[in-house]
Amino acid sequence: MDAHIRKVYVPMTETGFYILLCLRSPAHGYGIVQKVKELTRGEIMLSPGTMYGSLSKMEKDGLICFVREEDKRKIYQITDLGREVLNLELRRIERLYRNAQEALL
Amino acid sequence: MKETKTELHFFNIMEYEKEQDYLRKRHSEGWKLKSTYPPGIYRFVRCEPEDVIYQLDYNPEGIKHQEEYVQLFRDCGWEYLFEFAGYCYFRKPASEAQGDEGIFCDDESRLEMVRRIFYGRMLPILIIFICLIFPQFADVIRQDGLSSPLFILSLIMLALFLLVFCQFAWQYRRFKQGIRR
Numbered sequence: 679m680d681a682h683i684r685k686v687y688v689p690m691t692e693t694g695f696y697i698l699l700c701l702r703s704p705a706h707g708y709g710i711v712q713k714v715k716e717l718t719r720g721e722i723m724l725s726p727g728t729m730y731g732s733l734s735k736m737e738k739d740g741l742i743c744f745v746r747e748e749d750k751r752k753i754y755q756i757t758d759l760g761r762e763v764l765n766l767e768l769r770r771i772e773r774l775y776r777n778a779q780e781a782l783l
Numbered sequence: 784m785k786e787t788k789t790e791l792h793f794f795n796i797m798e799y800e801k802e803q804d805y806l807r808k809r810h811s812e813g814w815k816l817k818s819t820y821p822p823g824i825y826r827f828v829r830c831e832p833e834d835v836i837y838q839l840d841y842n843p844e845g846i847k848h849q850e851e852y853v854q855l856f857r858d859c860g861w862e863y864l865f866e867f868a869g870y871c872y873f874r875k876p877a878s879e880a881q882g883d884e885g886i887f888c889d890d891e892s893r894l895e896m897v898r899r900i901f902y903g904r905m906l907p908i909l910i911i912f913i914c915l916i917f918p919q920f921a922d923v924i925r926q927d928g929l930s931s932p933l934f935i936l937s938l939i940m941l942a943l944f945l946l947v948f949c950q951f952a953w954q955y956r957r958f959k960q961g962i963r964r
Contacts, residue, residue, distance in 0.1 A: 708858035727886035
């Protein structure tokens with residue numbers, strides 16, 4: 679992973695994180711919006727402008743790739759690089775959580 | 784009673800938020816946007832007064848892949864109106880929106896749009912200034928003096944550009960600070 683990817687995506691935005699998390703199985707932009715709404719019990723509603731921008735950027739950076747098109751909706755999936763970034767981010771969040779727990783005990 | 788009306792209103796490329804507010808206000812007065820023409824002509828059609836959120840997106844990538852771009856917005860409940868001068872116009876009744884909903888949900892993506900406007904619009908104008916207009920200044924002043932119409936016109940254009948640039952800087956700072964918070 680080059681320094682640019684690390685700089686841009688670690689830490690990443692909440693939208694970026696959920697996109698990578700959801701794209702471990704193929705999905706389109708609106709599918710991700712619905713999935714995140716479900717996961718967060720309606721607390722996080724991703725907006726289409728943010729979603730479209732993030733998907734194009736992540737595709738360009740090779741974190742996700744285009745799989746096929748269905749009813750004018752582009753379906754994407756995570757790449758190996760995307761998984762690597764997601765794991766880095768997960769480790770960072772785990773550390774944050776662990777440290778917070780220790781500090782608050 | 785008149786069924787359509789036309790208004791002239793100028794918004795520069797960095798004033799999309801003001802434009803959104805203006806269109807929302809007209810809709811709440813019973814005039815919904817139908818079309819836009821250069822240089823700043825807005826055509827409205829009479830409708831039931833309603834609180835409707837208007838949003839503008841500047842995204843050349845989206846215009847290139849219009850079908851799937853518009854589909855994503857439609858799926859999220861936004862009506863696509865048209866594209867004008869690089870901006871796509873969307874609207875959604877406030878009654879269907881979740882609180883203060885817009886087409887962007889974080890300052891990172893709002894900042895990204897400001898960046899796209901900078902590279903797509905402001906940078907080309909800046910290059911035209913530097914390569915075409917500035918080099919002419921010395922010649923124009925030598926020939927016709929400082930009161931030459933061409934010189935004055937260039938100054939006005941430069942002033943306008945500086946205004947837009949300041950608005951850009953202000954907007955950039957605003958979203959950047961939003962991210963840090």
